Amino acid sequence: MAPKHTILEMRSITKEFPGVKALSEVSITVRAAAIHAICGENGAGKSTLMNVLSGVHPAGSFTGDIIFQGEPVHFRDIRSSEAAGIVIIHQELALIPELSITENIFLGNEPTRHGVINWATANRQALELLARVGLDDDPDTQVRHIGVGKQQLVEIAKALSKSVKLLILDEPTAALNEADSQHLLDLIRGLKGKGVSSIMISHKLNEIEQVADSITIIRDGRTIETMDVQAEGVNEDRIIRAMVGRSLESRFPDRNPHIGEVFFEVRDWNVQHPQAAERMVVKNSTITVRRGEIVGLAGLMGAGRTELAMSVFGRSYGNFISGQIFKDGAEIQARNVSEAISQGLAYVSEDRKALGLNLIDDIKRSIVSAKLPKISRGQVVSATKEYQLSDAYRKSLRIKTPSVDYGVRKLSGGNQQKVVLAKWMFTDPDLLILDEPTRGIDVGAKYEIYGIIQALAAQGKGVILISSELPELLGLTDRIYTIFEGAITNCIPTDQADPETLMKSMTSAKKKVQTR
């Protein structure tokens, strides 16, 4: 039996999905009144582990033991784990925007009298809960009217209403700005003081360093190590080394850039928000790209990176106001997506599933879908060319599938991303804009995709790489633009850049001297 000061122990958890072992003998121990961080690359098994704990994967579908508050538990579903006091807050918030704060807090758990919802009690309790999380908004406010940061607090209030003992937070600050993140972290620390333990999954290692009492590293579905933050000196490098199993340097393939002349320029680009006309999402931005160059675009979420990229790519975002695009010295027009494609532009979206692929289609048809005339005579698509060309991409990008006749839905994230890359390589672009090309894919596939990006640059194409991961930008690019509130704030050659400088330019409008 677990010692008294331990709230949760998961022992030798093994979970298999058809064809893949997601977790293998994973064990973690969470102390009472502590914040326990779980770190690992995407696909390492963190979410699976939390799903095992919260009953999403019911008892019996995995092997191993869960001991909560000294008792072995067997959760059948989320309701049974919540009844025991384990509440999970997912990365995507589960609030209903059209309902009020009170209604959201008590959704599925409404205080009733004689079977009728007792709103007086609900509102009174909501006020108390909101006070506990430090939110002073009217509980009748519709959730869609409050910001993401406050929504996150409502989620926690909702968890508190279920008398939570162990709170699981999956990337709680991913969508929050600095101030909101800080407030949330303080709140979690405050809850710790009141005896609520937390398990926190986060990629933001500085935050983990700041709040966690202990850290468990998971890699490839295995526990690598557990660090005690107070006892040992833990720093980001140590965590990263444990997460990836090697130091930062070897995360990127070697490359000898051959950089040519400037061939692509976006000049004085201005774009309005599609709904709110008074908001400019891109302001006077100018970006140049040389042949064979990988140019990074760094910015926080909402800074206007994707908005800039998509508006350049055939004005597919926002209301275009002004600006010019030059390619090979001449101004080009890309007023819609098909014009942009025929001008040699390609855009790989950050949202692979919603914007990048038709998930019910098969691989070969997906690969050729952005430039069908290339394999058609008149209006008629040649099935032979479709098969041959897409199969060539399957081989050269090592898309792991028995055949291009297979559906893209069955592929892993990394292989789906390769299909998206193949789809845009098929259009023979001169300039590729890659928006978070490695989001949500495992380390091995990341490495391969880095190789593909470098190979594209080596062919003399220009690449604009948008990424939230600074190490990725620093490891892969030749030059980095920073963007803040829709405006380009800095341009730094990568060999002179470091995370601190970049972060400073990503969070302030002060413009430094532009280096070319």
Add this chain to the structure above:
Amino acid sequence: MSEATGRIRTGFKDLKKIFGGGQSDVRQFGILFSLIAIIALFQFLTHGLTLSSGNLVNLIGEYSYILILAIGMVMVIIAGHIDLSVGSVAAFAGIVVATSMNSWHLPWPLAILVGIGVGVLIGAWQGFWVAYIGVPAFIVTLAGMLIFRGGNQVIGNANTVPVPQGFTVIGAGYLPEIGPNTGYNNLTLLLGLIVAMAVLVKEWRARRVQEGMGTSRAPAWVSILKVVLLDAVVVFATLLFAGGRSGTSFPVSGIILGVLVLLYSFIARNTIFGRHIYAVGGNKLAAELSGVNSRRVNFLVMMNMSILASLAGMIFVARSVASGPQDGLSWELDAIAAVFIGGAAVSGGIGTVTGSIIGGLVMAVLNNGLQLLGVGSDRVQIIKGMVLLVAVGVDVWNKSQGRPSITGFLTRGRNAGVHAPKEPEPTVPAGDSAQPPRPLVTTPH
């Protein structure tokens, strides 16, 4: 698995390829089996009446217009919409055409053009609201259902308008008798011969294409068996159609239907426009970011539906020799049912023309068989409703279980058998020289 069963399973898989090869061929294969089973059942229950000359001729004549609607409807549903107005549009086009011949004395070929023109205009109207204003097709066509039903009754004064003899050929006409007296209808025999040859040529060309692509070809015996089976069906049907009561043969409306099926299958499967329909229905945003003009696709798909509805309306008027206020009532439901039984997805992006035709034939044979058995129309409706619900329910349930369909489940073993030799892909590094620090994570297939 032994060599022999492996070969048979491979063959089984290739056999399936005849019936689609598109998005949901597995499902179509299942529904084709259902069709054969239903035909066999009624053939037995009606003591051979189902597959008699007279009944087949009647069946094609009576359901050709529903099947024509199903062709248009599947395109609409693939694009992610629905069209509830087809029955009313058909009735409206019918009354305009009938009136144009009856009151304005237009010659019938010209009247057919007028009818098509009506379809173009109505289609442009509905397509405009759906594609350019963004009103859901459900609403636009619900409005259209009322508007054009009312329009039919305004123009025809809620009366029946007769049509001249010449016009009836498109709905009630048959291939004429020409040439020597063989005891059969010669043109129907010729048609059968052409179809039989086409089956042979198509299979031969498919093998040539596979050879060109370098994919594994099915063994020759599979192709031969395939052609023999299909041609046996063609010969059997030809003799039935050609050897019926004198004066009847293969219906003209059946020929119109056949041409449309071939045309639209080709468009859906092999043209850029067809690909765009699937793309818009499967993921509109992704399609737009791939350069597809989704508005244009939606406009054309809605417009095409109304044109086919007009055609169906005219064929019906020609068959019943008059246009009336109740024409085309609840046709939309039959057409939609045919499409969903034929494997289309409510959420769009999935469906085939061939599948929808098979789905329509299931409903037609069911309807016809029950009528032959003397089952009242009240019970026929109940049975049809149950069939629709069960057919789609089985499909949805199977999908939620992670299986493509019942037949997919039954033939699961052959997947492993066919692909196993090709499966293990070496985990080699990407890029040119660099070595990855460790083997790539294996991914589920």
